[in-house]
Amino acid sequence: MRPTGFTEFSQFAVMFVFSCAAVPVFAQDAANSKEVQAVYPDSYALYLDIHEHPELSGHEVQTAAKLAARFRSLGYDVTEHVGGTGVVAIMKNGTGPTVLLRTELDALPVEEKTGLPYASKVHAQDDGGHDVPVMHACGHDLHMAAIVGTAAIMAHSKDTWHGTLIIIGQPAEETIHGAQGMIDDGLFTRFPKPDVAVALHVGNGLAAGQVGIVPGVMSSNADSLRITIHGKGGHGAAPNTTVDPIVIAARTVLALQTIVSREVQPGEAAVVTVGYIRAGTKNNIIPDDAELGLTVRTFKPEVRKQVLAAITRITNAEAAAAGAPRPPSIDHYESTDAVYNDPALAQRLRVPLEQSLGKQNVFIEGPYTASEDFSAYLAQGIPGFFFSLGGADPEKLAQAKANGTHLPSNHSPLFAPDVDPALHTGIAAEVAVLRNLLNTSPKGLGD
Ligand SMILES: [Zn+2]
Numbered sequence: 001m002r003p004t005g006f007t008e009f010s011q012f013a014v015m016f017v018f019s020c021a022a023v024p025v026f027a028q029d030a031a032n033s034k035e036v037q038a039v040y041p042d043s044y045a046l047y048l049d050i051h052e053h054p055e056l057s058g059h060e061v062q063t064a065a066k067l068a069a070r071f072r073s074l075g076y077d078v079t080e081h082v083g084g085t086g087v088v089a090i091m092k093n094g095t096g097p098t099v100l101l102r103t104e105l106d107a108l109p110v111e112e113k114t115g116l117p118y119a120s121k122v123h124a125q126d127d128g129g130h131d132v133p134v135m136h137a138c139g140h141d142l143h144m145a146a147i148v149g150t151a152a153i154m155a156h157s158k159d160t161w162h163g164t165l166i167i168i169g170q171p172a173e174e175t176i177h178g179a180q181g182m183i184d185d186g187l188f189t190r191f192p193k194p195d196v197a198v199a200l201h202v203g204n205g206l207a208a209g210q211v212g213i214v215p216g217v218m219s220s221n222a223d224s225l226r227i228t229i230h231g232k233g234g235h236g237a238a239p240n241t242t243v244d245p246i247v248i249a250a251r252t253v254l255a256l257q258t259i260v261s262r263e264v265q266p267g268e269a270a271v272v273t274v275g276y277i278r279a280g281t282k283n284n285i286i287p288d289d290a291e292l293g294l295t296v297r298t299f300k301p302e303v304r305k306q307v308l309a310a311i312t313r314i315t316n317a318e319a320a321a322a323g324a325p326r327p328p329s330i331d332h333y334e335s336t337d338a339v340y341n342d343p344a345l346a347q348r349l350r351v352p353l354e355q356s357l358g359k360q361n362v363f364i365e366g367p368y369t370a371s372e373d374f375s376a377y378l379a380q381g382i383p384g385f386f387f388s389l390g391g392a393d394p395e396k397l398a399q400a401k402a403n404g405t406h407l408p409s410n411h412s413p414l415f416a417p418d419v420d421p422a423l424h425t426g427i428a429a430e431v432a433v434l435r436n437l438l439n440t441s442p443k444g445l446g447d
């Protein structure tokens with residue numbers, strides 16, 4: 001996930017960040033509580049280890065084993081290899097609701113440039129057989145460290161909750177197929193089906209010590225398209241004997257820009273990006289084909305449908321206008337739905353977060369144009385709560401805002417959360433949310 005971009009703080013939030021530039025925001029009671037302090041050293045050690053030893057999507061073998069060992073030693077009933085490298089850890093504690101808490105396991109093919117003493121130097125083979133650098137550039141290492149701390153606190157304080165806690169380590173979030181892989185491997189049939197699913201994501205949009213809640217649609221629908229335009233190749237000096245797919249591709253790219261600017265209703269959010277064009281081998285050869293790679297982001301299902309239909313219409317029409325020998329091939333090879341935060345649940349969980357972290361550290365935010373396969377769990381009819389965890393050094397964030405710049409976003413080679421306060425806060429926030437949910441009847445969660 002890439003939680004930057006569309007973040008809209010409430011006016012209060014913006015004022016707060018600016019007006020408190022010099023004041024450390026990391027001053028909450030729960031994050032500094034004895035129970036968090038007690039588990040922090042082990043969580044931090046795990047963070048350093050996992051950060052230094054990242055693994056690519058679908059290959060999280062060592063990472064999963066490290067988590068499974070920790071959960072087992074805490075008394076959880078652990079199953080490994082669910083949907084590939086997925087880990088399921090269950091603790092039953094009397095009657096009550098079933099709550100799922102999720103972390104991702106995977107890292108990214110990014111070369112770390114943070115200069116940190118524990119920076120990753122790992123290289124691995126990607127699925128295409130290429131040697132790539134690997135880095136936890138999305139903060140999933142911090143999510144894992146937090147979840148292990150949370151798991152320890154919940155295991156040590158069974159008098160504070162009742163019900164069933166399911167903690168999962170999900171592979172392959174970055175390739176948006178790991179959640180579905182775990183579901184297809186029986187996550188909700190071999191194990192108890194949760195009444196609520198919870199997750200968090202760290203990012204530099206908020207200061208470490210803070211959390212953000214988006215009631216309703218939180219992240220965007222994401223669709224990946226591969227379009228191959230079929231022309232007719234030939235000599236570059238005799239274009240009259242060819243149908244040039246590069247010219248069609250160029251016209252198509254420009255025409256696609258009119259979808260958001262001319263077709264989508266003003267005020268509705270939509271993004272159509274052509275991330276690559278591939279065609280040709282030599283300057284005096286007109287190739288047979290040209291390929292375009294697109295990412296499409298939308299919030300509303302009706303806008304998604306409209307944008308995808310417009311892409312097909314425009315792509316076909318441009319090829320027809322040029323006299324292409326056949327229509328383009330449009331391969332819709334990846335898609336994921338928006339994450340929808342149950343609004344009543346979000347309002348309800350705001351209260352324990354505010355009690356735990358301080359009212360001034362909990363923000364209501366607008367949606368992100370990032371995407372997340374956490375939506376796959378919600379598509380199974382499970383209400384969800386996905387919240388954001390501040391990762392930015394408070395002073396650096398205030399400075400960046402004052403200068404109109406941005407701190408490195410997730411997926412950047414420079415992404416480096418302010419670990420100490422962010423990890424303390426992540427643990428405190430997860431515990432607060434779980435204790436709230438695990439102190440109700442299952443029916444109460446649907447209210
Ligand atoms: Zn990511």
Ligand SMILES: [Zn+2]
Nearest residue numbers: 001002138140
């Ligand atoms: Zn992520």
